[in-house]
Amino acid sequence: MWIKWIGLICILILVGIGLASIYGRYRWQSNTDKLRAKLASGRRIIKPKIYDQKEIEGLPAPVQRFFRTVLKDGQPMVAAVKFAHQGQFNMSEKEAKWSPFTSTQLVITQRPGFDWDGRIQMAPGLKVFVHDTYVLGVGTLHASLLGLITLADVRGTPEVAQGELMRFLAEAAWYPTALLSSQGVRWEAIDDTSARGTLTNGATTVSLIFCFNTEGLISSIHAAARYRTVGGDLVARPWEGRFWDYMVRNGIQIPLEGEVRWQPPEGSWPYWRGRITEINYE
Numbered sequence: 001m002w003i004k005w006i007g008l009i010c011i012l013i014l015v016g017i018g019l020a021s022i023y024g025r026y027r028w029q030s031n032t033d034k035l036r037a038k039l040a041s042g043r044r045i046i047k048p049k050i051y052d053q054k055e056i057e058g059l060p061a062p063v064q065r066f067f068r069t070v071l072k073d074g075q076p077m078v079a080a081v082k083f084a085h086q087g088q089f090n091m092s093e094k095e096a097k098w099s100p101f102t103s104t105q106l107v108i109t110q111r112p113g114f115d116w117d118g119r120i121q122m123a124p125g126l127k128v129f130v131h132d133t134y135v136l137g138v139g140t141l142h143a144s145l146l147g148l149i150t151l152a153d154v155r156g157t158p159e160v161a162q163g164e165l166m167r168f169l170a171e172a173a174w175y176p177t178a179l180l181s182s183q184g185v186r187w188e189a190i191d192d193t194s195a196r197g198t199l200t201n202g203a204t205t206v207s208l209i210f211c212f213n214t215e216g217l218i219s220s221i222h223a224a225a226r227y228r229t230v231g232g233d234l235v236a237r238p239w240e241g242r243f244w245d246y247m248v249r250n251g252i253q254i255p256l257e258g259e260v261r262w263q264p265p266e267g268s269w270p271y272w273r274g275r276i277t278e279i280n281y282e
Contacts, residue, residue, distance in 0.1 A: 024147030028117075028129045035115050035133060036106050042136045043079070044110040051075040051177055059181070060189035062212045063197075069216035070176050070253040077183075078175040078252075080282040081107045087274030089120050101274075103130075109178040111136070112168050112201050132164070137202040139164030141229075152229070158204070159227040159234045166206040169199045170221045170241050174254050174279070217246055217253070228262060238263040250281045 053073045056064045083105040088098040103118035118130040122145075129147040133140045139160035143152040154160055169185070172178040179185050179197060188196040190209065198207040206223075213219040220243070225236035239262055243255035254276075261270040 024129070024144075028144065028147030032115065032117050032131070035131065035135060039106060039108055039113050039115055039133075039135045042111045042113060043108050046077045046079045046110055046183075048182060049077055051077060051180070055180055055182055059187050060195040062193055062216070063187050063195050063210075065216035066210075066212055066218065067176070067180070072251060075177065075251055077177045078109055078281055080109065081175045082278075082280045083107075083174070083276055084278035085118075085274045086277055087272065089118075090269070090271040091120075091122075093269055098273075103274075107168070107171070107175060109175060109183065112165065112178070112184075112199070114164075114168055114171075132167070134161070134164035134168055137161060137204065154229055154234070157234065159236075161204045162206055163227045165199065165201055165204050166208065166223055166226050166239075169197060169206055169208055170223075173218045173221075173243050174276070175281070176252060176254070215246075218243055218255070240268075245275075249279055252281070254279070 051071050051074065053068070056067045059067075083103075085101075085103045085105065087101060089101045091097045091099050099120050099122060101118050101120040103116055105114060105116045107114040113134050113136065115135065116130070116132040118132070120128045120130065122128055127146065128151065129144045131140060131142045133142075138156055139162075140155035141152060141160065142150070142155070144150050169179075172185075177183065181187065184199055184201075186198045188198070190196055193213075194209055194211045196207055196209050198205065209222040210218055211220045211222070221241045223239040226239035227234045227236050228239075229235075239260070241258060241260045243258045245257040246253050246255050248254075257275045258273075259270055260272040261268050263269070
């Protein structure tokens with residue numbers, strides 16, 4: 001008899017977890033819809049609407065090569081873009097502990113902002129839901145088990161805003177018209193294969209070093225300091241992203257794969273590896 005009771009209890013537990021998971025997904029999606037509506041409310045009209053190669057005259061030589069490589073004269077400016085990704089997320093800073101993830105992302109190029117909605121598979125039937133966002137000048141990182149139990153919630157500080165605007169600038173390799181001077185990016189020459197790009201949005205200003213390969217494409221980006229959470233505190237650490245597997249999508253040459261890593265004193269720590277599985281431009 002006791003075996004039957006144990007079996008019944010196990011079934012009830014599984015049903016309870018299933019119902020909680022369904023409710024968590026519903027609640028998380030509702031929050032995602034609200035976040036993206038708020039992001040869209042800050043949209044500004046793109047000016048100019050069409051890319052003209054005359055705009056890049058006077059920019060550092062590797063930046064000019066980049067734009068000539070990835071864009072065609074007359075290319076419409078990207079106003080918004082929707083992605084789907086899949087890949088792996090490293091859940092440990094001391095060892096390689098990679099967990100698969102899928103995500104969707106909405107980016108608005110003017111006013112700069114995005115919402116990354118990720119689902120990291122921790123165990124069968126057990127996912128961590130993550131919002132990494134920059135909405136109307138405010139940065140947020142919110143992680144929740146099953147969309148119900150908050151694991152991390154960092155938001156609203158200048159440091160978080162800086163980190164998220166830096167991510168927007170780095171990921172502009174996927175929407176490169178946002179890197180044009182007319183869209184707010186200032187370029188400074190470094191050498192024949194690199195240049196510094198700087199972007200200001202409201203009270204937040206960020207800079208990244210862009211490195212270009214022999215084909216003129218962005219191979220990596222570097223930041224001397226980007227804030228991350230360490231033991232509950234925000235700490236500035238060197239940060240790097242790499243891109244490869246360039247393909248033409250909607251007339252724009254973009255990288256389909258990438259990796260991001262922190263570079264603390266104790267050694268390099270890759271934490272995100274992913275591939276674009278779908279991309280749609282507006």
